[in-house]
Amino acid sequence: DAGVTxxxxxxxxxxxxxxxxxxxxxxxxDTVSWYQQALGQGPQFIFQYYEExxxxxxxxxxxxxxxxxxxxxxxxxxxALLLGDSALYLxxxxxxxGVGETQYFGPGTRLLVL
Amino acid sequence: xxxxxxxxxxxxxxxxxxxxxxxxxxxxxxPSPFWYVQYPGEGLQLLLKxxxxxxxxxxxxxxATYRKETTSFHLEKxxxxxxxxxxxxCALTGVIGGTSYGKLTFGxxxxxxxHP
Numbered sequence: 010d011a012g013v014t015x016x017x018x019x020x021x022x023x024x025x026x027x028x029x030x031x032x033x034x035x036x037x038x039d040t041v042s043w044y045q046q047a048l049g050q051g052p053q054f055i056f057q058y059y060e061e062x063x064x065x066x067x068x069x070x071x072x073x074x075x076x077x078x079x080x081x082x083x084x085x086x087x088x089a090l091l092l093g094d095s096a097l098y099l100x101x102x103x104x105x106x107g108v109g110e111t112q113y114f115g116p117g118t119r120l121l122v123l
Numbered sequence: 124x125x126x127x128x129x130x131x132x133x134x135x136x137x138x139x140x141x142x143x144x145x146x147x148x149x150x151x152x153x154p155s156p157f158w159y160v161q162y163p164g165e166g167l168q169l170l171l172k173x174x175x176x177x178x179x180x181x182x183x184x185x186x187a188t189y190r191k192e193t194t195s196f197h198l199e200k201x202x203x204x205x206x207x208x209x210x211x212x213c214a215l216t217g218v219i220g221g222t223s224y225g226k227l228t229f230g231x232x233x234x235x236x237x238h239p
Contacts, residue, residue: 057225067226
């Protein structure tokens with residue numbers, strides 16, 4: 010049973026460019042959350058998708074957008090990249106059954122903005 | 124919103140030493156605490172969790188008890204190994220404003236290094 014997968018593993022972009030990161034959830038999971046982890050910090054919640062809708066969002070600007078597909082996979086898009094967007098982007102999947110439900114994380118995509 | 128405060132690191136121990144990493148939180152509603160571990164170059168792995176007050180989560184020799192009265196979820200291990208060297212994150216989900224969406228709020232992480 011495959012866990013959460015993310016692509017690409019690494020990415021280098023320049024300021025002002027746009028980037029799309031992809032995530033496939035663990036089999037049987039219907040909810041995908043995205044987190045940004047800056048170097049030496051804990052992950053920060055970006056947003057969560059369920060039934061193809063964004064149902065909760067953290068304190069991130071509108072440059073960060075996402076999508077969930079009918080097969081529950083998800084994309085994170087970041088427009089007009091800034092140097093400060095350099096981070097590890099983590100995707101997590103879970104079942105939408107309650108607060109104590111475990112989120113399973115993928116290996117992450119490391120984004121470097123030059 | 125929720126906030127999580129972890130014991131500042133880094134923590135350096137000798138093999139077989141006792142480990143405690145403190146975690147306290149502020150939250151509204153009914154939080155559920157977790158401990159995640161991140162090995163070098165990898166994503167986060169669930170280490171253990173609790174779902175109600177006084178629950179004890181345990182895994183791989185690690186334990187943590189969810190104490191609502193002290194709003195804490197401290198991580199302990201009786202005898203650490205070199206392979207336990209990693210970054211440990213305390214995290215919390217909860218109900219805010221009557222709505223539960225499972226957003227995780229993380230502490231800043233504690234780097235643990237275990238020497239032979």
